[in-house]
Each structure stands twice: as C-alpha cells, then as structure tokens.
Amino acid sequence: MLFRQCRGSLSVFAPAKLNLFLEILGRRADGFHELETLMISVGIYDTLVFREGNAGETQLLCHHFESSNPKTSDGVSSLPVNEEENLAFKAAKLLREYSGTTRGVRIGLFKRIPIASGLAGGSSDAAATLAGLNRFWNLGICRTELIRLAGKLGSDVGFFLSRTPLAICRGRGEIVTPVNLPGKMWFVIVRPCTGLSTPAVFRECQPAKKPKRVEVLLNDLKSGRYDRLNHSMYNALQKPAGQLNQEIFELRKRFSTLPISGHMMTGSGTAYFGVCTSRRHAENMASRLKRMHLGSVFVAGSGP
Numbered sequence: 001m002l003f004r005q006c007r008g009s010l011s012v013f014a015p016a017k018l019n020l021f022l023e024i025l026g027r028r029a030d031g032f033h034e035l036e037t038l039m040i041s042v043g044i045y046d047t048l049v050f051r052e053g054n055a056g057e058t059q060l061l062c063h064h065f066e067s068s069n070p071k072t073s074d075g076v077s078s079l080p081v082n083e084e085e086n087l088a089f090k091a092a093k094l095l096r097e098y099s100g101t102t103r104g105v106r107i108g109l110f111k112r113i114p115i116a117s118g119l120a121g122g123s124s125d126a127a128a129t130l131a132g133l134n135r136f137w138n139l140g141i142c143r144t145e146l147i148r149l150a151g152k153l154g155s156d157v158g159f160f161l162s163r164t165p166l167a168i169c170r171g172r173g174e175i176v177t178p179v180n181l182p183g184k185m186w187f188v189i190v191r192p193c194t195g196l197s198t199p200a201v202f203r204e205c206q207p208a209k210k211p212k213r214v215e216v217l218l219n220d221l222k223s224g225r226y227d228r229l230n231h232s233m234y235n236a237l238q239k240p241a242g243q244l245n246q247e248i249f250e251l252r253k254r255f256s257t258l259p260i261s262g263h264m265m266t267g268s269g270t271a272y273f274g275v276c277t278s279r280r281h282a283e284n285m286a287s288r289l290k291r292m293h294l295g296s297v298f299v300a301g302s303g304p
C-alpha cells in the first residue's frame with residue numbers, strides 16, 4: 001500500500017494479491033474454512049482519494065477502468081454500487097463508529113483490479129480505507145488494532161495491512177505472519193471473461209485429508225528453485241472453481257504450453273497467473289497470452 005499526500009487530499013494505492021499456496025485444513029462451526037495460504041501483494045492498484053466531506057458524512061464515488069470490469073456473462077462480477085455493500089464504505093463506517101470522529105470524508109475510488117477474480121480488490125480497498133482514514137482523520141490507531149478491525153470486514157483484509165508483500169495467512173485468513181521475500185517476483189496474470197463468487201467456490205470444496213504444507217514452497221522460493229514451483233505451488237480451490245467455470249481448465253491448458261515454471265489460479269478465481277523469472281519474461285509471456293484472446297492480461301511485480 002502506498003500513500004501520497006497532496007494539498008488537502010490523501011491518495012492511497014491499494015494493491016491486488018495472489019495466492020501462491022492455499023490449502024483447506026477444515027470446515028469451521030461459523031461456516032468459514034480453516035486455511036493455510038501464502039499471499040503476495042502485486043502491483044495492480046485501485047486508487048482511493050480521500051477529501052474532506054460534510055461533518056459526520058461518508059460519500060463514495062466509484063470510477064471503473066475497463067480492466068476492473070471485464071465483459072461478464074455470469075452476473076457475479078459487478079462491483080456493489082450501493083454504498084452500504086461496498087467494502088471501502090463499510091471500512092469507513094466501522095472506523096467512524098470505533099473512533100467516534102465527527103469528521104466527514106468524500107472517497108473517490110478508482111477501480112483497476114478486476115473484480116470476482118481472486119485478486120482481493122475489495123479487501124484491499126477496505127484495508128486502504130482503514131489505513132488511509134486513520135491518517136486522514138489523525139486517529140492514531142495502532143497497526144495491531146487496525147488488523148483486528150480488518151478481521152471484521154473480511155478474511156483477507158488484514159493481509160494488506162502487514163508490512164511485507166509476502167505473508168502466510170491462517171485461521172480464516174485473518175491471522176497474518178509476514179515472511180521475508182528473497183527478491184522481487186514477476187507475474188503474468190489473466191482474468192478470463194467471467195468471474196466466480198467466493199462463497200459458491202468454498203461451498204464446493206472439501207477439506208484435505210492429508211493437507212499439503214506451505215513450507216516446501218517457502219524453501220523453493222528462498223533457494224530460488226523456480227523449476228520446482230509447479231510441484232510446490234498449490235490451490236485447493238482450483239478444482240472446485242474449475243467445475244463451476246470451464247475457463248479455469250482452459251487457462252491451465254494454455255499456460256502449460258508456455259515456458260512458465262509455476263502457474264495456477266489465485267484465491268477462489270477466476271484469475272490465473274504464472275510466476276516468471278524477470279519482468280522481460282513476464283512481458284514476453286503476456287504478449288503470447290494476449291494473442292490467445294483468453295481475457296485481460298496483466299504484468300505485475302511483487303510490491304507494497
């Protein structure tokens with residue numbers, strides 16, 4: 001997350017995330033699933049601009065770039081236009097209630113991160129609102145407390161408030177353990193024409209009988225063994241997502257024809273990504289993927 005202060009306004013750049021590993025450890029009594037996942041923030045950004053508003057009021061205005069709203073036929077991909085359902089709006093409301101501030105705010109939300117794609121754009125917007133308004137309203141709330149509030153908004157909101165781009169997330173995703181990233185990583189990402197609903201994918205998944213562990217992947221990343229990534233990267237949601245949306249299988253098939261060492265779906269989909277050895281490698285792969293007309297193609301590096 002990046003901040004830029006400018007004469008009376010504060011801009012926050014909210015990154016997307018990829019899951020490099022995701023295992024389902026169990027089903028919980030509250031309906032959520034116990035997870036072990038390795039998340040990395042990447043440089044596709046939504047921008048949130050905070051400006052002073054009428055006392056006690058929160059206003060939200062959304063602007064879509066084409067990338068955020070790929071042509072859809074599934075009806076699950078539209079960003080909640082209703083303020084009350086939007087995660088950034090909910091975050092502002094939560095912070096107002098928690099702090100008791102009477103300050104107002106106008107939030108401009110510029111969407112670039114594709115929605116319903118497992119890139120957590122909505123969660124990142126919520127985290128950016130918590131961190132941004134904490135500064136804008138001078139609330140002085142500590143990071144630990146912000147992370148606790150983030151847990152009330154969504155399972156992966158807290159990840160975006162951690163100090164490192166890479167973290168292991170456990171529990172329902174809200175228990176965040178930062179991990180050192182050995183160097184910058186580069187990715188090519190494709191968001192197909194249709195999206196998927198997260199609850200629908202989780203409903204179809206089964207907890208693992210013999211869970212895979214994230215340590216194997218961490219060792220491969222630390223030792224630079226990118227050639228092993230196709231064995232150590234794993235997403236337990238890919239199979240159920242593929243059963244709901246055939247585009248996932250098509251993406252896997254197409255990525256398999258390319259010189260990319262590790263590739264898979266992120267989160268509950270539908271975006272699919274490959275780990276590249278450099279920016280140039282990612283750009284080359286992006287050119288080839290664009291010619292396949294599978295959806296919107298992005299190149300992104302790991303980043304704050």
Ligand code: C5P
Nearest residue numbers: 031032033035154155172173198199202
């Ligand atoms: O926490 P969040 O609002 O992002 O979760 C969206 C939905 O995804 C939940 O309502 C739930 O159906 C599913 N989910 C889950 N287990 C998790 C995280 C999410 O079942 N650990």
